[in-house]
Amino acid sequence: MRDVSILTIARGRDAHLRNVIRGLEAQTVRPRELVIGAMQSEPYTDLPETSFPIRQIHITRPDGELPLASARNATARAAEGEVLAFVDVDCIPHPEFTADVWNACAPGRGLVMGEVAYLPKGATEAGLDFARFERLGVRHSDRQAPPPEWLRQCDDYRCFWSLNFAMHREDWARSGGFDEGYYGYGGEDTDFGRTLEYRGIPIWWLKGAKVYHQYHEHCMPPIHHIESVLRNAEHFASRWGERTMGHWLHAFHMMGLIDNAPDGLRILREPNEADFALCRQTGDMPYANSRRVLDKLEPSLDSEAERRAAAERGEAWMSSVAAE
Template sequence: MKRCSLITVVKDEHTHLAKLLHGLLISTHTPAEIILVNVGNNIALPEVTPVGVIKVILDNTDEDISLAAARNAGVRAARYDHLIFLDVDCIPSSTFVENILEIMQHTDGLVMGQPRLIEENIDNHFTEQDLLKVSKDHPETPPIKIALHKEDDYSLFRSLCFGVNRKRFEELLAFDGNEENAELSDSEIGNRACKMGIPFYRSNTPVYQQFKTIPSPQ
């Protein structure tokens, strides 16, 4: 299996980050590198972290940069062409990285996991069964019943948990840091991908969004 870079933007969400990293620690496949784009204060890493390289970039930056610019910085720092983006408040299921990477090797587009919403706080030593017990289907993303679905409804795209190869990322320019594209919403990214003919796939591999209110897509 090819190697991948996992990119997460962090702004002082240390509790969420610890749970994300624990999710990767119990995963069936670990990214070759984990890039933490720090746009807040110093990142506090837990004592036990996933096997692999953890890079912290933009550490202690005084600049107020957009999410788009932060993701771009993560891509520039990535060594590998298979990129997985995971929001800091998301916990990957044990097979998320393995399944998304496997799909990316046989497709050429956006590959999104299946978001689920955690309804209560959990400690940092959870199991996959714990996550299933305290979570429910994402209210804005109906689950699919098969392992992989080529989606025609691009309005369902969510950037909180997806993979894309570097070439497609650069073509899409979804997270371009200039003023025009810096704050594209998920629906706008989906619309752009649709117009460019970039395929959109949905995997039923779960990702668990940690306890908080989820805003409706813009």
């Protein structure tokens, strides 16, 4: 056994969680433990049998909002392993996952981000078949390909994505963990990446430590979380002097959902079914993508370069008054 604690946070998603556990039981090197940050009052039951211990910690909020940052911190505090590997509940680890993160995470190295392949709808219905997952899984168009040289430093903290990352516990302690002023959906990842940059803790792309993202319907941009996105964007601004999630804010603005008022972002109207139809991931999409929606919202622009430039202008405008 290599001394790796696997940490995941979840609310619902019982079937996804069971597949994660089955993936961990299939590891060539077993993890020390799985710690589940259950963002619900009831424990998960009928979980698969494992050769390693599973512990559940319950983290909830009175308002029912998702305590994503708090839950990740709580699982890290409870973990006993030397290496902390955070895996989202919809991500099935490749059989070499534990061995890969153990080999990559040394004291002082910083944070490593493993590979992610997105599975189409129905890919897990027949059980775990990693050869099939490898054939079917695709890389997200907004994510960098894995480096051929095993590790490559990432120079842009905004690339950090919490669905699959690992750190030696000494580096985790240096980071201070996720800021718990974020709750609900959005912003805590970018804040954590910014904190790492501020504290001089490097971020690395890793070839390996692969996970397979299980299909589930999602909206992107996340209009089903519009209130928490706006709140967390303003919290980010209070800490760093500018907003984050600018591409989402730009899309919300183009859809007529929000405005940038003198006293901050405000919701003009609630999303309707037409908005959800525009943003909803469908069965033929392995993953949701805001770029697809922005392209539809900017039909008058002639080229991809013009559309991207317009999106960047929108992001800059949404961020420019953050500290006013």
